[in-house]
Amino acid sequence: DGGITQSPKYLFRKEGQNVTLSCEQNLNHDAMYWYRQDPGQGLRLIYYSQIVNDFQKGDIAEGYSVSREKKESFPLTVTSAQKNPTAFYLCASSIASGAYEQYFGPGTRLTVT
Amino acid sequence: GDSVTQMEGPVTLSEEAFLTINCTYTATGYPSLFWYVQYPGEGLQLLLKATKADDKGSNKGFEATYRKETTSFHLEKGSVQVSDSAVYFCALSPSGAGNQFYFGTGTSLTVIP
Numbered sequence: 730d731g732g733i734t735q736s737p738k739y740l741f742r743k744e745g746q747n748v749t750l751s752c753e754q755n756l757n758h759d760a761m762y763w764y765r766q767d768p769g770q771g772l773r774l775i776y777y778s779q780i781v782n783d784f785q786k787g788d789i790a791e792g793y794s795v796s797r798e799k800k801e802s803f804p805l806t807v808t809s810a811q812k813n814p815t816a817f818y819l820c821a822s823s824i825a826s827g828a829y830e831q832y833f834g835p836g837t838r839l840t841v842t
Numbered sequence: 843g844d845s846v847t848q849m850e851g852p853v854t855l856s857e858e859a860f861l862t863i864n865c866t867y868t869a870t871g872y873p874s875l876f877w878y879v880q881y882p883g884e885g886l887q888l889l890l891k892a893t894k895a896d897d898k899g900s901n902k903g904f905e906a907t908y909r910k911e912t913t914s915f916h917l918e919k920g921s922v923q924v925s926d927s928a929v930y931f932c933a934l935s936p937s938g939a940g941n942q943f944y945f946g947t948g949t950s951l952t953v954i955p
Contacts, residue, residue, distance in 0.1 A: 733885075735885075762942075762943075769947075769948075770947060770948075771931065771945045771946055771947040771948050772886075772931070772945040774942055774943075777942060787942065819885055819886065821885075821886075826942070827935065827938060828873070828874035828893065828935040828936075828937060828938075829935075830876060830888050830891055831886075831888075831943060832888070833878075833885035833886040833887070834885050835884055835885045836883075836884065836885045838883075
């Protein structure tokens with residue numbers, strides 16, 4: 730079955746630690762995205778990548794970093810510089826960037842204490 | 843800039859009631875419009891989409907018509923079920939390549955037996 734996997738589903742970290750969230754897709758999609766979702770709020774774009782070895786900042790990139798070394802993988806690192814990292818993180822992919830539907834993974838809930 | 847505004851929730855309906863969730867948008871050109879659904883603790887799933895004016899997207903009894911004259915894409919269902927309880931997101935993708943999605947803040951729907 731094709732799809733997007735995110736691991737782990739729940740992640741707990743101490744304040745001051747960097748943490749990396751995994752996102753893998755086997756849909757052969759060129760574009761991948763990371764969103765942050767806070768309770769009662771919509772999705773906010775953190776980073777997106779239109780092609781391997783290229784990525785752009787979204788609306789709330791500060792305190793986050795990404796890499797896109799392989800087409801199927803787009804890991805997100807939440808650094809200690811992110812002031813409020815506790816949130817639900819969603820990864821998505823699409824055939825290409827633009828007016829194509831995005832397919833979402835199941836999400837990772839990160840709690841930092 | 844481009845944006846999506848959807849009605850605030852939460853919305854509570856009895857089973858078999860008629861559902862409308864309003865969505866209006868602001869965009870230049872001819873965006874594509876989407877409705878996504880999110881069940882508790884999960885990622886978003888595409889519900890339906892429309893790519894040009896007067897298109898009607900439909901899926902699982904849900905419908906939405908792309909109205910350019912009123913810049914709207916309201917979601918409707920004639921008879922809701924308890925299993926429809928979820929959060930619904932309206933989204934817009936501007937025309938042209940390389941553009942990001944814009945999501946509404948989501949509308950929570952609870953259907954009671």
